[in-house]
Amino acid sequence: MTTQTKTITIALDVMGGDFGPQTVLAGAEISRKRYPEIRYLLHGEEGAVAPELEKYDQLRTQSQFVPCDFSVPMDMKPSQALREGRRVSGMWKALESVKSGEAATMVSAGNTGALMAMSKFCLRMMPGIERPALAAVWPNLQGESIVLDVGATIGADADTLVDYALMGSAMARALFDIPRPRIGLLNIGVEEVKGLEEIRLAGSRLREIDLPGLEYSGFVEGDDLGKGGVDVVVTEGFTGNIALKSAEGTAKQVGSYLRDAMSRTLMARIGYVFAKQAFARLRDKMDPRKVNGAVFLGLNGVVIKSHGGADALGIASAIDVAHNMARNQLQQKIEADLDAARSAREEASIASRGDRS
């Protein structure tokens, strides 16, 4: 297909992340080999980037290096990062290249708070969207789902949850290639505390929305995140962040129990030798690096956040997500969906006024 071989330009914040240019460039090289159509805009400080870039001939010729004078430290407060890093930092310049259309998306493993603040400031929110959401890909027993918001914004009213649902379904169509993603609203199931008012309200609004690219499936609970069953799980950012980290912590915990059990007795160690490949496959399946790369949604441009502690493979996963989003025109899909939802809402309101008159 011709769309797959068209050049896709991705802006990289080369200075971001706990391990800096060495790791970011190694990750960039992995993704470039996977997707030769990728071209990079490499934003970073010349002294730090140039020597590393020397190592990769083809990456260097397929990329454009854009020097900057400042890099946002991982622990700098967002407000300070914005004051000091605006216009001059690699992070900002990478965002600017998305804004100008030079790059289709940008990837940063840098300071999350600074990235969010700069993204909002540089790219601005999409018309009608008030607050950004961070969307993560969550593996489950039936495949994968998109969960949002996992921590961009604390608190969400019904309208915001509906916006998240629309943006999440656009992302699911772009990433998983399913025509009509099923949407679930995260809630708790105990009878008398049947959830927050805004979640109930968001549910009834989603039920009313009649869009070809979205199917509202109702409430889901915390254990459905691992079970699967819907393609998009919508929740407010505080809860989403706690749920994500709680799941990550549990996966590590079980992995640790397993290692412990398999090394405790001679028989277990013998068993481990036989089942070595199976364990390798399991480790691979549970490798958090493979699902690295969360997406900031709601901005005028797609911004991909990698874990700060990601190694080269993790960075490559985040770049792969960026590539996928760009190739499948996520931003355009989201814009079209939000427009369609808005028109549908207006038509419904005109119709209901007509009914009453």
Add this chain to the structure above:
Amino acid sequence: MTTQTKTITIALDVMGGDFGPQTVLAGAEISRKRYPEIRYLLHGEEGAVAPELEKYDQLRTQSQFVPCDFSVPMDMKPSQALREGRRVSGMWKALESVKSGEAATMVSAGNTGALMAMSKFCLRMMPGIERPALAAVWPNLQGESIVLDVGATIGADADTLVDYALMGSAMARALFDIPRPRIGLLNIGVEEVKGLEEIRLAGSRLREIDLPGLEYSGFVEGDDLGKGGVDVVVTEGFTGNIALKSAEGTAKQVGSYLRDAMSRTLMARIGYVFAKQAFARLRDKMDPRKVNGAVFLGLNGVVIKSHGGADALGIASAIDVAHNMARNQLQQKIEADLDAARSAREEASIASRGDRS
């Protein structure tokens, strides 16, 4: 020790749970064998309970059967359960026996919403406590912690979170036998969204509280639930419920990946045979039945909620928790702690008035 051999009376809602009297009594028998000092008040309908009770000679002689005319269905709305089941249901009568002091605690695997509504109505909230919390025992890599609220109440202001911390630390001292439990407040770590105002406020209040039986350790994140590091994790009920179920779902998911990996190839199946005991130990360690039994805190009496779907072993775990709470005088500890915290607060306020005059 004499306290361990003193009779402990536990009221049982025999009709509660998905599997009814047969399972509840089988669980009661398991716990009775573990702790011969337990004496039961068995609340249930005669026609359903009597034939089952016939099976257990010693349980029968060590228990008192209290007949009732009504059992709350698992799917009945709390308001209706309260209307129809008040005074006449086994659930209510079990609560009444706690209120009268006949029983030290009560255990129900019945309708959660109904149990909470009836508990509040029958036992009333403790003085100064506005909303109940459901506390769960959460296994982690360093041992166990108590997490509350896991779904009794949606939303919590700073004062409520502080109350949860006090009640949770009393429970940790009773259950884990540690003199000064470490308390963590569940929060999210992204820089610019450093958490909700009420959590920050609760944090500064906990830092000020100077009580011998409580040590405030600061914020913890979702992944710390599995990692461990504090003895009590305090959170609002909606988030706590999602975190708990998200972790349960992930544990099941990893277990399923593991089963799949171990059965896929011949080598893996051979390895499984060798490591069979190790896997059995792992299964045992991850057995959710072993941590069954959440505790409603904040009422004038200790109420233990078992999973509705618990089997006999699960019911026994919940009864064990009840036994432990009663033997260690949880309710008295909570009352003493809340009193001490209140006095400390009053003294501090008198002192600060004195300073100003």
